[in-house]
Amino acid sequence: xxxxxxxxxxxxxxxxxxxxxxxxxxxxxxxxxxxxxxxxxxxxxxxxxxxxxxxxxxxxxxxxxxxxxxxxxxxxxxxxxxxxxxxxxxxxxxxxxxxxxxxxxxxxxxxxxxxxxxxxxxxxxxxxxxxxxxxxxxxxxxxxxxxxxxxxxxxxxxxxxxxxxxxxxxxxxxxxxxxxxxxx
Amino acid sequence: xxxxxxxxxxxxxxxxxxxxxxxxxxxxxxxxxxxxxxxxxxxxxxxxxxxxxxxxxxxxxxxxxx
Numbered sequence: 001x002x003x004x005x006x007x008x009x010x011x012x013x014x015x016x017x018x019x020x021x022x023x024x025x026x027x028x029x030x031x032x033x034x035x036x037x038x039x040x041x042x043x044x045x046x047x048x049x050x051x052x053x054x055x056x057x058x059x060x061x062x063x064x065x066x067x068x069x070x071x072x073x074x075x076x077x078x079x080x081x082x083x084x085x086x087x088x089x090x091x092x093x094x095x096x097x098x099x100x101x102x103x104x105x106x107x108x109x110x111x112x113x114x115x116x117x118x119x120x121x122x123x124x125x126x127x128x129x130x131x132x133x134x135x136x137x138x139x140x141x142x143x144x145x146x147x148x149x150x151x152x153x154x155x156x157x158x159x160x161x162x163x164x165x166x167x168x169x170x171x172x173x174x175x176x177x178x179x180x181x182x183x184x
Numbered sequence: 185x186x187x188x189x190x191x192x193x194x195x196x197x198x199x200x201x202x203x204x205x206x207x208x209x210x211x212x213x214x215x216x217x218x219x220x221x222x223x224x225x226x227x228x229x230x231x232x233x234x235x236x237x238x239x240x241x242x243x244x245x246x247x248x249x250x
Contacts, residue, residue, distance in 0.1 A: 003241070008241060011241060012238060012241060012242075015230065015234060015237075015238065016226040016227070016228075016230070017226050019225065019226070019228075019230070019234070020222050020223075020225035020226040021222075023225050024221075024222060024225065033231055033233065033234060036234060037233055037234060037237065040234075040237050041237075044241075102221050102224075105217060105218065105221055106221070120218075121218075121222070124215055124218050124219065124222075125215075125218045125219045125221070125222030125223070126222070152211045152214060152215075153207075153211075155214055156207075156210050156211070156214060159214075161210055161213075161214065162206075162210070163206050163209070163210060164206070164209040164210055164212070164213045
């Protein structure tokens with residue numbers, strides 16, 4: 001198969017960010033690599049359906065996201081956990097070690113509902129516009145904005161962050177004072 | 185109530201009393217942390233099976249062609 005150079009480059013350049021998205025979404029590297037591999041193979045198989053001039057990365061993310069949901073639906077039938085209660089109990093509690101630890105962040109992300117997690121990742125670190133994220137998720141722009149908003153708030157709650165200073169050297173002290181104040 | 189439950193419930197109560205500018209600043213800061221985490225993941229070396237895909241993409245012609 002010979003691809004036009006722009007498509008070829010677009011596919012190649014999308015792989016690392018697709019992998020980062022998949023790892024952040026699933027919390028599992030093997031599952032993430034399965035998803036990226038399947039999405040790439042599927043993308044190449046149906047490359048003739050891609051509309052030139054549109055965003056190849058958004059197109060690939062749509063495929064990846066749809067595959068994740070197919071997988072997620074299958075898995076949910078196996079382990080029913082609609083409220084994330086099991087996931088919450090399995091998650092590692094955040095450590096108060098002076099900054100937001102990557103593992104804390106991953107654990108908190110894993111506790112977000114899937115639709116909030118994907119919206120936050122697409123609009124936040126991945127840098128898609130709300131319009132692009134809405135197209136990828138098959139949702140309205142307002143729905144995506146709402147999901148991102150709720151995800152950010154919930155993430156701050158899960159990490160016990162009350163002010164920007166909490167993500168810094170004095171987080172331990174502030175968290176201790178905060179907990180003592182509100183648990184009395 | 186476990187320690188984790190207690191922290192989550194108090195945290196939720198605390199956020200309700202936080203002013204909008206602080207909430208916005210917290211979100212910005214969290215956004216930075218998320219981008220940093222995401223950037224590290226994107227910079228990780230690809231596993232062999234994905235490298236193989238990349239290699240296949242880099243071949244100008246499919247195997248079936250002369």
